Each structure stands twice: as structure tokens, then as C-alpha cells.
Amino acid sequence: MSENPDKTKARETLELALGEQIHALISASHALNVRSAERFDATMQPAAFHLVRWLYSYGPTSAAALAEATAMDRSSVSRLIKQLEKAGYVSKEPDPEDRRGVLLSLTELGQQSTVGALKEKESTFYERISRWNDEELERFTTMLRRFNGFNG
Template structure:
């Protein structure tokens, strides 16, 4: 076996190991999202909480923009928004920039319920990094930003 083929095999092994860890992170994050959605409101589908989390993070928006931002079809967003509105989590207001448009936003109940639901997720991730020193946390964050294409 040549040195070059040995390096290629080592690289492939490393890439497979990285893939396993990324999959583990995605799976753990998904499981935490489902638990957070259940904590938010067990009567709603987790997809409704996905919309709530987006509104919590980015603020008021139209249903069309919300559908596009969350990669959900408009009919699903419309159905879920009706459920969220009926439950008192989301309100509709006229768009000040477009009289025909409507902006969706979280109500006070929606904001409070979202914060409460996200606390469990935050505590799980905090527990995992609590023994890291600042340099380790900084390096991990930097590498994730690079991996996510947010840094050059």
C-alpha cells in the first residue's frame, strides 16, 4: 500500500466518523425539538412549534414568507397558523407596508410558552459544554461556524 492510498483511507475513515457525529447531533437535536414542541403544547404537531420558534427568533412576518423560510408548503403553514391563533399563541395584524398584507406574530402567551419550552433544550446543551474551558468552547463554535459556511 502506498503512502498516498494510506492517507486516503485515513481521510475516508475520518470523514465517516465525522458523518456519524453530525448524524448523532442532528438526531439528538431533533429529539430535543420534539420534546420542546410537546412541552410547548402537546395538542399541536411539532411542525407548529417549528413555526413558533421561527417567529420567536425573527419576529413578525407574512404566512408566505414563513412558509418559504421554514421550507413548508403554504397550506400546511396556513392550517398550523389557524391552530396557533385559536390556541392564543399567534396573532394576525395588518402589514403597515402593505394594506392587503397580514403579519403573523407571537402573542405574549406565545412568547412565554416558547421561552418555557426552550429552557429544557438549553439545559441539555449547557450540561454537555459545562466542563469545557473557554478556549474549547470558542474553538468548537468557530469550527461550527466554518462548517455551516458562516466564516471563510
């Protein structure tokens, strides 16, 4: 039994429309990330803020784990961490579980600067959902969690 061509075309149209909206979200998020990075420290590359943002969200880690988690090569992470450390945003401490290892973490200045940079991004997204009622927000969050693979 073959599928209805009209139904197939309608589904393709819906999938293309979804793709357009996902692309718009990714593009808007990237633009906000670049602006947030500039607000964090205009002298740093946006990739440095990507590392800082990861440390802010997940806490201390090794340079190797940070490179893997952010899909960046180790040499780039090492170079950026040196810049962040020199600027006072990141510190290195001995790993309590492996004395030969080093953990990277945000300093107080790094934490404060990250929070300041993220406020702009949060306010932009908040503005977009501010007129949604609770049911719409809950439905959007549920659907986004499912799309991102976080449903059980």
C-alpha cells in the same frame, strides 16, 4: 502524481466519523425539538412549534415567507397558524408596508410558552458543554461557524 492510498483511506475514515457525529447531533437536536414542542403545547404537532420557534427568532412575517423560510408548504402553514391563533399563541396584524398583507407574530402567551419550552433544550445542551473550558468552547464554536458557512 497519484495520492497516497493510506492517506486517502485515513481521510475517508475521518470524513465518515464526522458524518456519524453530524448525524448524532441532528438526531439529538430533533429529539430535543420534539420534546420542546411537547412542552410548548402537547396538543399541537411539532411542526407548529417549528413555526413558533421561527417567529420567536426572526419576528413577524407573512405566511408565505414563513412557509418558504421553514420549507413547509403553504397549506400546512395556514392550517397550523389557524390552530396557533385559536390557541392564543399567534396573532395576525395588517402589514404596515402593504395594507393588503397580513403579518403573523407571537402573542405574549406565545412568547412565554416558547421561552419555557426552550429552557429544557438549552439546559440539555448546556449540560453537555458545562465541563468545557473557555478555549474548548471557543474552538468548537469557531469550527461549527466555519462548518455552517458563517466565516468570512
